[in-house]
Amino acid sequence: MAKYFLLLLKFLMIILAVVWASLWIMKPTQIWTRKWKEAEEAARTTIFSSNGLDFVVYSFPIILSVIIGFVYQHLKTDEQRRRQRRSLISSLSNPIIVNSFVGVLSAMEILVIFMFIIFLAWTFYVRVSNDFEKMVPARKLMKLNIWQYKTFRMATRCGLLAEACLALLLFPIMRGMTVFRLFGVQFEASVRYHIWLGTLMLSFATLHGAGTLFIWGIKSMLQDEVFQWQKTGRIYLAGEISLVVGLVIWITSLPQVRRKKFEMFYYTHHLYTIFIVLFLFHTGDRHFYMVLPAIFIFAIERLLRIIHSRPETCILSARIFPSKAIEVILPKEPSLKYTPTSIIFIKIPSISKYQWHSFSIASSSLVDDDTMSIIIKCDGLWTNSLYDLIQGMPINGLDQRAQRCIPVSVEGPYGPASTxxxxxxxxxxxxxxxxxxxxxxxxxxxxxxxxxxxxxxxxxxxxxxxxxxxxxxxxxxxxxxxxxxxxxxxxxxxxxxxxxxxxxxxxxxxxxxFSQVETITFETEHISYSPNGHGSPILKAVIIGFTSLLFFVLLVTFSHVFFPWPKKGSTKEKNASSFVDLIVMLTFFLSIIIGVMVYSVLRLKSLRKQQHLMEFKNKGKEMNAxxxxxxxxxxxxxxxxxxxxxxxxxxxxxxxxxxxxxxxxxxxxxxxxxxxxxxxxxxxxxxxxxxxxxxxxxxxxxxxx
The missing domain is CATH 3.40.50.80 (Nucleotide-binding domain of ferredoxin-NADP reductase (FNR) module)
Structure with missing residues (x-):
């Protein structure tokens, strides 16, 4: 019975994802535009309002798919493992393209990339074709000749392609994302998808901005349009600032900058909040619902990760190898189980208060119940500082030899859902x-x-x-x-x-x-916390479901509170665009904050019930030559x-x-x-x-x- 229930959940996940993708495919067509306007007109005079309709149709399917994915992941861990056989999907995971520029690409990756390119081409073609059909009256209204109008409209439609990339941009970097865990996709591969999508998004956004500014320059409209904060419609100034912020993030993400100036890359990447807010002001609330699912789930996951990583523990012991590598032994709850190839992120405040570094776990949770270990090669500034810290050398002007323990924050483990x-x-x-x-x-x-x-x-x-x-x-x-x-x-x-x-x-x-390995043991009597993972999948599903429902209720409520019920046939343009966007933003932040607060209370209760370990038996396996x-x-x-x-x-x-x-x-x-x-x-x-x-x-x- 459980097997069929899991199959049903998987089927629902796939169907909802296909429905969401189909919305993107159908949205450029005139049939969808006509039907959607009728649906919006009917919804404005109902309790749900047009904003509620936008959220339910454009955002909720993929959010519900993610919720079901977490439930599936929770039930899958308890399912008995069975022998798998070679399948077509396994064959599609083998390399097809091996290139130093793009790396190693499998048949499955090439297929997905090809389908995404086809989708972008379809969207651009349909949108531009519809624009060109209305070219004569539109260009006269805008006072443009044929080539100027075509250039302007193609630049505008490039903005929609950037929007499609943004809709997927944040999914690959959600560390606990169910899709990647269920299909065993390594985090390295998903980060690569994030980089590709970001580069593609900013390329389309640059074409969009450059093409628009070019036409404005020809028509001597730059001064009139560039610095305008329009009351209705698109806010051009917000789009311009958003593009500049996005380009700053992209430039500091280049390997030449990222590897030499990691902190610059790290801090500028947090400008994504400004980028997203300005994107909302530029495109308006109707377009925002298309990209909302990734932003919504990412915000919840990011805040949950902060909650889980705030408590500090201490390093139990460390082993120094002759090759200037160190094995760090950390405590963990015995109930915490993780799969091989999992990674954890650690932060050591005495070295840096903000830097998180990822390491593969070198131990198995089936072998070591109350500890986990990572092995670090000391060949960089942060890792060399850790090496000196463990040996008791001064760090940042402080003598660490008098320190009773080395505090450390742990986030994770993250890895495939099973082996x-x-x-x-x-x-x-x-x-x-x-x-x-x-x-x-x-x-x-x-x-x-x-x-x-x-x-x-x-x-x-x-x-x-x-x-x-x-x-x-x-x-x-x-x-x-x-x-x-x-x-x-x-x-x-x-x-x-x-x-x-x-x-x-x-x-x-x-x-x-080379069997002489120095082992350094630290005091553990002050340890009051042992890492216990990044939360139950079923609890994440509940929080995401609760928060999305709260968002919907607040959105409908605020729509009727701030915008009186319009008569049938009226439009929303009487309200300032920026005011509508502020209401959407307020709803977003309120629902996220309340949802995370509920999770924090539940998390605090579980921490109080945790039995803190006072003794750790596995301080590191000694090498007996x-x-x-x-x-x-x-x-x-x-x-x-x-x-x-x-x-x-x-x-x-x-x-x-x-x-x-x-x-x-x-x-x-x-x-x-x-x-x-x-x-x-x-x-x-x-x-x-x-x-x-x-x-x-x-x-x-x-x-x-």
């Missing part, structure tokens, strides 16, 4: 570069601890490092490397040390040489010096060494390495069905901002 994506493979090929091995540590611990038949047990890990001392990062999976029981778990390791040349050194020699000296199983793994791996040979030998007809290839590391592996996956999987060769299914786990 079901692993169960469809016969075997796994894991390719890691340097610190990119971190998510694989959690995957290996998870698989080895489940003891279930639905996960692959034949795994090969290709680990590429610059120096031998980085081998100590594999400490947490050393028991798996020495376990040669092929019936339960078989892990084969291939290490490539690219910047050293040695002869005869084995993995055991490297482990024994003496116990490894007699274990020759380590020497059976391969070690190569002075060269990068030949992936063609690795893929060719993989069937004989590990076996399996359906192989999951997971990659985390430098972009060039990822592109190389993706290219070989694409070549090796072509015609694999007909020739019965192993099929390699590619996944990228990279995450870089």
């Amino acid at each position: 079901d994506f692993l169960s469809k493979y016969d075997s796994l090929l894991l390719v890691a570069g340097g610190i990119g091995v971190t998510p694989f540590l959690s995957i290996l611990q998870e698989i080895s601890s489940t003891r279930r038949n639905n996960f692959p047990t034949k795994i090969q890990l290709v680990y590429i490092i610059k120096k031998s001392n980085s081998i100590s990062i594999l400490n947490s999976i050393l028991p798996l490397l020495t376990n040669k029981n092929s019936k339960e778990f078989n892990l084969k390791l291939k290490v490539y040390v690219t910047q050293e040349t040695q002869s005869g050194a084995t993995l055991g020699d490297m482990i024994r040489e 003496s116990s490894l000296q007699s274990n020759r199983n380590l020497d059976e793994h391969e070690v190569h010096f002075g060269a990068r791996p030949n992936f063609h040979d690795i893929f060719s030998n993989f069937p004989n060494e590990t076996g399996g007809s359906y192989v999951g290839v997971l990659v985390c590391g430098p972009e060039k390495m990822k592109e190389s592996v993706a290219s070989i996956c694409r070549l090796r999987s072509q015609g694999s069905i007909k020739t019965k060769k192993p099929y390699f299914n590619f996944h990228s786990l990279n995450f870089t901002l």
Whole structure:
């Protein structure tokens, strides 16, 4: 029965999303325009008003789809995992385009991009065609010749394309978004979609603004129009400022600026609130309802994330590796369960009060009940400051050695809803570069601890490092490397040390040489909070549903309070556009604030019930070199010096060494390495069905901002 209920929820999600997309497709047509005007006219004299109609039709379908998605996610976690099989969707996730400019694109991504481009072209064509049909009377009214009128109208319609991009812009960066979690989309991929949509939106907005200003300049209308704050219709000044703000956000988001001046990127990105408010004033409330769902849900999720990340905990212990990498052990509630490849965001106020940094979790919640660990490579200003802080060196002029603990704020974990994506493979090929091995540590611990038949047990890990001392990062999976029981778990390791040349050194020699890891334990008696995740999916569904219903009620109420019931046939133009927009904005903020306050009360009650842990047993697994000296199983793994791996040979030998007809290839590391592996996956999987060769299914786990 539960299975059919989940199928029903999934069906409803898809139907509502399709309905919302269909509205965008139908909106440019004359049939929709005529019918919609009739519906609005009828709604104005009812209790719901035209504003209520706009919200219910244009915004609520996708909001309801997200609510159902959270309910589905809550029920899905309790469903028994079962063996998955290779499907068409899995095949569509493999690389089709591998390019240094656009990265790695799968068939599914190309299909979605193609459909979105077709939609934009359709919208632009229909809108411009309708404008050109009315060209003669319209251009005479505007006193423009043919080419000026066409240029002006095409520039105007570019603004609608920017609006379509804005409607989707915020969905990819919602960290707890159900769609991406349910389909196992990595946060790195969704951030890439956000970047593409933002660039496309500002390109259309720039064409819109530049084309309009160009025609105004020709007609000597710039001074009359540019600085006008119109009482009715579109407010041009708001649009101009909004475009400038958007361009500032885009420029500071470029890799050249973002990587060198991260704080500039971080702070200017918060100008999006000004951009959205000015967009509302420029386009008016009718257009705002089309982009409202993403803004509405993003605002709720952003505030909930702030609530969850406000309590501070402390670092329990830290382990310093010879390669200047550190493993930080943090407390967590035993009830907090997360999936492999999950990431957390942490902030350390003693280093920076505002900077949040993301890290892959290196531990498994099935192995460590009350702790979780992250491994950090110290090669930047913030990470080096953390390294000094842990060693007790002065930070920002303060002597940290007298500090009893290191306060830290934690947000997350965020990751796929389940590990079901692993169960469809016969075997796994894991390719890691340097610190990119971190998510694989959690995957290996998870698989080895489940003891279930639905996960692959034949795994090969290709680990590429610059120096031998980085081998100590594999400490947490050393028991798996020495376990040669092929019936339960078989892990084969291939290490490539690219910047050293040695002869005869084995993995055991490297482990024994770099096994000296310094462990620093901090006092934990003052810990009063343990991270317990980012909230229940069902509670998020309730809050979003409550807030959207409250928004609708307030919107209808304010519409009748501030705007008297009009007689049938009257228009809304008697009211100032900016005043109508202010009412919509007031309704938005009131509903969001009340909804978040309700959530805060519920959250506070749950925190009071939380049993704070006074002792933590897992302070970090010590590396015992003496116990490894007699274990020759380590020497059976391969070690190569002075060269990068030949992936063609690795893929060719993989069937004989590990076996399996359906192989999951997971990659985390430098972009060039990822592109190389993706290219070989694409070549090796072509015609694999007909020739019965192993099929390699590619996944990228990279995450870089």
